Amino acid sequence: MSHFSLFSQYHIELEPSEEVIFRKFLSLFMEYNAHTNLSAIRTPEGIIEKHFIDSLMLGNVVELRGKVLDIGSGGGFPGIPLKVLFPEVDFTLMDSVGKKVRAMNHFIENLGLTGIRAIQARAEEVAKLPEYKRQFDFVVSRATAYLPQILEWAEPFLAPGGQIILYKLASPDELAEGKQILKRLGLKLVGVEDYKIGEQERVFLVFERI
Numbered sequence: 107m108s109h110f111s112l113f114s115q116y117h118i119e120l121e122p123s124e125e126v127i128f129r130k131f132l133s134l135f136m137e138y139n140a141h142t143n144l145s146a147i148r149t150p151e152g153i154i155e156k157h158f159i160d161s162l163m164l165g166n167v168v169e170l171r172g173k174v175l176d177i178g179s180g181g182g183f184p185g186i187p188l189k190v191l192f193p194e195v196d197f198t199l200m201d202s203v204g205k206k207v208r209a210m211n212h213f214i215e216n217l218g219l220t221g222i223r224a225i226q227a228r229a230e231e232v233a234k235l236p237e238y239k240r241q242f243d244f245v246v247s248r249a250t251a252y253l254p255q256i257l258e259w260a261e262p263f264l265a266p267g268g269q270i271i272l273y274k275l276a277s278p279d280e281l282a283e284g285k286q287i288l289k290r291l292g293l294k295l296v297g298v299e300d301y302k303i304g305e306q307e308r309v310f311l312v313f314e315r316i
Contacts (some may be wrong), residue, residue: 108253109132109154110125110128110129110154111151111153112120112151112155112159113158113159113170115153116159116162116164118159118161118162118310119164119212122190122283123294124190125216127156127190128154128187128190129211130216130217131158131186131187131217132150132153132154132158132214134176134212134216134217135153135157135181135182135213136148136150138181138209138212139181139215140198142205142209142217142291143158144180144181144206145180145181145200145208145234148303150206152167152209152249154304155215155303155304156304157181157183159189159303160183160184160248160303160308161183161184161185161186161248162184162186162188162191162275162311163213164184164188164246164271164273164300164301164310165188165191165192166299166301167180167271167297167299167310168244168269168271168312169192169243170191170195170243171189171192171195171243171244172196172242172243172244172265173195173196173197173198173241173243173244173245173262173265173301174188174192174195174196174197174198174199174242174244174245174246175198175241175242175244175245175246175260175282175287176188176196176197176198176199176230176244176246176247176248176257177200177245177246177247177250177255177259177263178201178202178229178248178250178251178256179199179200179201179206179207179210179224180201180206180237181210181213182199182209182210182213182214182224182257183248183258184224184246184248185197185199185210185222185281186210186213186214186219186222188246189219189221190219191303192219193260193301194221194223195221196221196240197221197222197223198222198224198225199221199222199223199224199225200225200226200227200229200232200307201224201226201227202226202228203226204226204228206224207224207225207226210221210224211224217304220311223292229259229260229263230258230259231257233262233263235267237260237298238242238263239262239263240263240264240266241265242263242264242268243265243267243268243269244262244268244269244270244271244297245259245260245264245268245269245270245271245273245283246270246271247259247260247270247271247272247273248272248273248275249274249275252271252283253274253280253281253283253284253311254282254283254284254287254316255272256272257272257284257287257288257293257313258287258291258295260272261291261292261293266315267314267315268315269296269312269314270293270312270313271311271313272310273308273310274308274310274311275306275307275308275309276300276307276309278307281298281311288313289316291316292316293313293315293316294313294314294315294316295311295312295313296312296313296314297310297312298311298312299312300309
């Protein structure tokens, strides 16, 4: 049984062309991760489930469009899998760690993806630059920082009518703390979508400007 049958267990149906890209991404990622630590997850099924599938679950919640910023992309998640799912969308992947950015650009180049780039930057430093400020239709981030902190980083990038969507572990306490700063940031919580990866309870939190 192929590790790729995991996708259909999560009701994600890949086109044959998409499966080709993910097979290549898996081998590229495993090869790179063997010499440069991008993730503690090292088995093919672990990478597919906890990185590829987890990243793609967002496709069940929203139809991405326009320009997407992924803050704290690490080894390329969720940005690279989402690019495969939404090829017309423009993606910027941001991480402050040089070795991770080099890895992401290596994957992007070797997968032949266009309209996507990884940049080395700290969100709080580049948010004020005119080419980034309020320029993104969606800002996404997967398990990057505590909720108040990631909202603080994400808000300046959000274009009018855009959404911030965060991948989080289900945590009522964290959500309560995040809600305390929403008013100051001019944001409101408009969606909470629960999902599971393996035995782990996870949630998408969707925010918009007031």
